[in-house]
Every structure is written in structure tokens, then in C-alpha cells.
Amino acid sequence: MSQTIYKNYIAGAFQSSQKLFDDISPIDGSLVAKVAEASNSDVDKAIDAARNAFNTDWSNMSLKTRCDLLDKVALTIEKRFDDFVDAEVADTGKPANQAKLIDIPRGAENFRFFSNYIKTSRTDSYEMQYEDGSKVINYSIRKPKGVIAVIAPWNLPLLLLTWKVAPALAAGNCIVAKPSEETPGTATLLAEVIHEVGFPKGVFNIVHGYGPKSTGEYLTKHPDIDAITFTGESATGSKIMKSAADGVKPVSFELGGKNAAIIFDDADFDAAIDGTLKSVFANCGQVCLCTERVYVHQSIYEKFLEKFKSKAEKITENWPKEESLDFGPLISKEHRDKVLKAFSTAISDGGILEVGGGIPVFNDKRDSGSWIEPTIFTGLGEQSDLIKNEVFGPVCHITPFESENEVLEKANDSEYGLAAAIWTKDINKAHLISAKLNVGVVWINSWYLRDLRTPFGGMKLSGIGREGGQYSLEFYSELTNVCVKL
Template sequence: MTPSRPAFAPAEPYRMRIGEAWREARATFAAVDPSTGETWARIPQGTAADVDDAVAAARAAFPAWRRTTPATRQELLWRIADRVEADPDRWARLLATENGRPIREAHVADVPTCAGIFRFFSGVVRDLRGDQIPVEAPERLVYTTREPLGVIAALIPWNSPIITLANKLAPALAAGNTVVVKPSELASASVLEFARLVEDLLPPGVLNVVTGGGPEAGAALVAHPDVAKISFTGGPETARRIMAAAGTVLTPSIMELGGKGAMIVCADADVPRAVSDALTGIYLANGEACIAASRLLVHDAVHDEFLAEFERRARTIVVGDALDPRSQFGPMVSRGQRDRVEACVAAAIAEGATLRVGGTRPALGAPFDDGFFLEPTLLEEPAGTTSASRSEIFGPVTVLERVGDDEEAIARANGTPYGLAAGVWTTDLARAHRIAQRLDVGVAWVNTWFDLPIGAPMGGVKESGFGRETCAETLLEYSAPRVVNIDLGPTRPHLWGDA
């Protein structure tokens, strides 16, 4: 590892957390720093047997954990948030080293958001309640309680690992469940560090972490008969495989999947502000985000002005080492991801798109020659007919399209299999409401992008998944109603035998 860089270094070799023990694996795989291409840690390669043990540990811990009081769970979630916030520099260095998240973003986004999610569910856990059901018979009392489900399988992606971990772990624990986490192979260290951070707060078995490949550890977890629910964030193709495996044991799931976010810029939009939001929408998190603004549907009247301003500002973005606070944009998470994004750009150009900005690997010099960098990229294709307008690229690539009116913009925005997020830029309040109401998405923004306040439901429709995270309703995803039906009457009719 390059000695002059403040890269994260683990205090000890990484091991999996199963029950009350930290377990080594027979094999490991490399954790690679995306800025340099160098190995910085080794991650345990978990097996199906490790998954069995982790699920067994979670199942054994469940009866006691479900009986803890809301006050107990509330305090523990709040203390977890305190610990996350206690050393933000350490988390920021870890995320920059692990997946290439620019360290300035990790400070302002990942760390406070992770802590904020735990604080939110610390609060709403006290409001998880059942209901009294009105029935016609006056001698009947019928009410419900909300009961935890059991063992939750949480599958975490690599692009925002501690935020996504919080999205799944906080509500699952708040509702009284135990959890087995399988992180992405590209971002396992942050999840293991989190498990180490909270190991003395949570009883053994309440949180278990099995690292390793999807075909072995992940597949064993989603098909396990003792898993009560699966919570997955990732791509639709992986989701289909998970649901097929889960279907063999009838395990329900929450799916937060991909997107092809369309940003509609109307003729009356504030163009400089719209460009600022478009840049944030596509280049935050190095473009590796499901809610990225990966399509820009710009009205004829402001198309040329928008294009010129976007090009000008995109060319000034500082690309560099994720650990350098001066870097505004870092590397792709892996060589394979960088190569895949490059192939998507090449395909779109072959189909008729014009490369306006970026699309090449920057020359940053040693020690970054082997890093997985790709410049922020803008394609232009007025009709929106190339693969860049239809398929999720999951990288720093957006395509500029030209539209003539609101109806055309809405039709194009809704014309993909995805339905996660979209937005409209206009100074006309009535137009904003009309368009937002017709976008087939889970999140519709007006004059902003990438604004996800904790408490607002996050999730999609169509191939973008189902279920909602980061909101009070999420607790309902991790619990089920139990009906209690009490006969308060003094008599009942005799239907069998002699009275």
C-alpha cells in the first residue's frame, strides 16, 4: 500500500461475526483500494456452513430479543448512532479506501445519514403498535399486536454500505428481529467494522455477519428455511434469482432495486440551478447510485443553454484520489465496474449518441495509474433511443435528450421498466404538481435531486422493487399483526348435543 496516503488500515485481520464469536474462514479474498488498485485487506470467504451457523445463532437469540422492551431497543439504537458519530474521520477514510467514495462526501453524507437512520428508528420504535378492531358483536373484543418476524436476511450492496446497512438493521432490530447480514464482496470491511463497533451493545446472535461470494454464501442465506424475511438492495437480475430461491421456502422479501432516473427540465426552469442539481444527481457517489439522474429530458427552449452550462461545469470537476479532500469525484468501485461502464458508453455511441464530456480514463499519475477512474461523462442523443436511455449503467454517465412539451417528457420518463425516482424543474407550481403526479416512480422530486430526508418512504415500483425503507411504515415490513379475539359475553349458543 502506498505509504504517503492516509488509507484505512484494519486493526486486526477481518473475521466473520457469528453468534458470540469472531470466526476465521479457510479462504479469503482481496479488498482492493479503487484509487490505486492495491489490496489493502483480506476478507473471509464464508461458506454455506457458516450461513447455517449464523442463522442458527440468530434464531437462538430471537426469543429473548423479541421480549426486550421498546425502551431497551430505543436506547440501544440511540447508542449505536452515538458510536457511529463518535469518529467520522475513521468511517470516511474507510469508505474512501473501500469503495472509492470521495472522502468529502463520506463526511457529509454517509456518516450522518447512517447515524440519523438509527436515531429515527430509535424514536418510532415507541409507536409500533396494534389496533382495536370494531366488530358488530358487542360482546367481542378484537385487537391486534405487532409481532417481530424472526431472522432477517439483509443483503447489502457496495455503493453506500453503511447507509444501506442502517436502512435494514435499524428497523429490523427496532421491531424485535434478529439479523444475518451478507455484504457485497466489494464492501465487506465496513460492515465487519460496524459489527465490531456494536458487539458489546447487542446480545450475541442478534447481529451476525457472513462475508463471501453471492453464489455460495448469498445463495445459502436467501434459500434458508429459517429466514423469516429477505431485505435486498441491488439489481433486478440478482433480485429475480433471490426471489426464485426464496420461493422454494416461501420467504417474503423487500426489494430496493435499480433505476433510470429521468430529470425533466421545463422551458420555464431556472437553468443554472437545474444544471447544479443535474450534476449532483449524476456525479454524487461517483454516479454509482440507483437514484442517479441518468436521463436529462430538456425542453427545446432551454436545451442549448442547459447543454452549454452542463458541459462547462462538468469539465471543471476535480477527479482524483478518493482519500484526498480536494477530490470532487473518485474512482469506480472495481476494475470490472469501470470496464462495464466504458462498454456501455461505447455501445451508446455506436447506436448514435454523441459524447459531449468525459468518457475516458484520466491521467492522474502514480500511484493512481492502476486505479479504476473514469471521467464524468455526458452523452447527447435527442430522441432517447439508445441503450444509455433505457438501461441502468450505474456509473457517472448521463444522457441528454430533447423534448418538445410536457406530454412527451412524461411519456419518455415513464417509458422504461424502472420506477424508482424522477423529477421536474419548473417555476410553475401547477405544472410541477401535474407532472409529479404522473411520474410512475416511488420518489418524485421538484426542483431538487438526491434529497432523501429520513422519514420519507424510499422505494420504487415496476422493476425498481417493492417495499419502503427509511420511514415509519418500514417497521410494518419487519413485523406482522397478531389478532387477539376475546369473547366477553356471558353465554353462547349451543350448537352441538344437548343444551
């Protein structure tokens, strides 16, 4: 059987390169594919192709024709649904049911949503009258920015790549995208879909490679890139921002989080248990929105802890395509080493390991993968590493609290400000606390319910800007104000 090679997609053609790297499955350590690492010259060609397409075919295309192409992308992703599921699972190890229910449907929906949304997007106009009776009207014209560099993460590869690509294309931009080196599969399939539905050459380009001293760094520093959008670690975002500053380029960053769940004593107990369990362990904790800090009212703390531990211990780790799987592996052994180091530090700091903390033994090929146990800690102070620093793994620390002021202070005492969840039957209290939490997203009696029209993003080290609906279009567009004297 021949080896799969994921190639770069540049100027409407799939191209290999002199250097190849391995795409390794986190499930069992097997080789998924060889991947063509884009050289600096390849990146130059991709950017030149995008610039040429922007200056000719794409910018002159009608909105209806552009949106028709986006709709065809959504439809073709759905037609190739199983291919996308297989590629997503092979690269990430996530449960196949998760890919089927969330990742791939959202990948298609992102294109369909922004195709529809931009058709009703508006700009403002204002009428003004002077003392002599003369009038002027000011109105705004929305224009695409140009060539956008898209740097996508590995945790939700298709979902988060298309979350950026779809609005950028809808707004009339051209794209050079670099998927994570850990998860090149669905990005390559997306290029195949875009090629199949007939996008003009150069509108969408994929360049594979690593970040520092490789494809990603060269792309984000390139002088002919007009804007950069990135999802990933806060430290990486800071480096990209420094390089973008030299060219005064706009950036949109969705970065890390150290999200808190607050469970009050009047909460629906079972709903709070199940919702928090999902928010901690979904995708093996590898979602920027996952909960890593759990604050439980003192009066129900012991009851909550015992029930939460019991449920966590029953989480199943199985082959990704098995129906019984709740929980996949971490993305790589290197990432697992980082997570295990965080566990070790927590124990050294005096933390109590309530559940997990180690590597499961399967006595089959999965032992060569990057699996890890769902983990719960208690007993640490608020300044400990585990509570202050993002782990990005299947772990939480559970802390009791006595008053609203106390828990608000603890929840806000973080360099991050992405998301929080509040569990209580007192909706008035939930509204008041939501207004005081320094985060970009608050869920009340729920978690990860998303309306694509709403602003998504974080405060502090969790990011710059917002994505979703009009907020995405604002980033991918420039506004020109036109003043007309009547």
C-alpha cells in the same frame, strides 16, 4: 506492518475461515485487507445463533432496553467517526467529505431514528356493534418476523446496511447480514460497535463472501431464514425472489433505476444545472437514485447543454481525502469495463459524445485504480441501449422535448420506476406531472432530500415494497388481529 483481516462475526465472536479473498481499493488498486469468506457451515452457525437469540434473549427484551442499545450504537459510530470514514473511503474511493457529511452520519442516524420511531408506532383498533347490542373490539399486535437475511450493496455500504439493520432490530428481529464483497470494511466496524455496546450473542451476525455460488446464494436459499431484504441489481433481485418463492418468504427489494430529470423552460436555470449535475455525478453515478436521462425543454436546450458541459468538464478527480475532490472512482475495474462498454455501444448507436467517455491519466498510483471521466451523450433515440438500460456510472444522455405529454411519455417509457426530478417554477404543473410519473419518488426543484419517515422504493423493475418509517416496520413485523367480545 501486519495485514488487516476482516473476519465474520458469528454468535458474538469474530471468526476467520479457511478461505480468504482480497479487498481491493478502487483508488489505486492496492490491497485494503484480506476478508474471511464464510463457508456454508459458517452461515449455518450464524443462522443458528440468530435463531437461538431470537427465541431467548432478544424476543424477551423490553422495547426500552432494545432501543437503548440502538441509541448506544448510534453514539458509538459517532465516537468512532474517523475509523468509519477511513474504512468507507478505502473501500469505495468516494470523497472523504461525502463520507463525513452523508454516509457515516446517516449510518448513525438510522439507528437513532428507528429507536425513536418505534416507540410511537401504532397499530389499529376497531369497535363494532351487532344488532343485539353486543360489542366487539378488534386490535392488532405487532410481532417480529424472526431471522432476517440482509444483503447490502457496495455503493453506500454503511448507510444502506444500517437502513435495513436498524428497523429490523428495532422491531425485535435477529439478523444475518452479508455486506458486498467489494466493501466489507464498515460492516465489520459495525459488528465491532454492536459487540462493544453489549448486544446479546447472535442478535447480529456478519458473514462475508460473494453472491452466486457463495455466501449470498446459500444465505438467501436457507430454509431457516424468515425474510430477505436486498439492495442491488434487478437481475440479482429476480434470482433471489425465485429462490425465496420455494419457501414463500417475504422479500423487500430496492433495485435499479433509470431515472429522469425534466427541466422546463421556466425553471430556475442555475438551480436546475447544479441540481442535475449533482444528481448525475454524485458518488460517480453509483447511486440507484442518480439521473441518467435528462430531458430539457427545446427553448433552453442549447443553453442548458453548453452550461452543463462546461460544469461537467470542471469536475475534479483527486485523491479522496483532498478537499478539491468532486468525484471518486468506480467501485472496481470490472465495473468500469461494463460502463466503458455502455459508452462504446452508445457511440456505435450514433450517440454524440459531448464530454468524457474515457479513463483519466494521472501519472501516479491512481492509474492502477478504476477511475473514469464524467460523461455526457446526446443524439440517441429513446430505444437505444444507453437510454433504456441502467449504466450505474457517471453518465447521462440529454434530450430536448417540446410538450408535457411528450416528456411524460418518454420519462415513463422505462422498465424501471424508481425516481424522477422536475425543475419548474410552476408548482401546480409540477404536482400534476408528479402524479403521472410511474416512479416511487419525485423531487421537485431538488434532488436527494430525504425524510426517513416517508416511503422509499420503486415500481416495476426498481423493486418490491417500501422502506422508511412505518413502511420498514411493516416489513419487519407480522400482525396478529385479536377480536374481543365485550
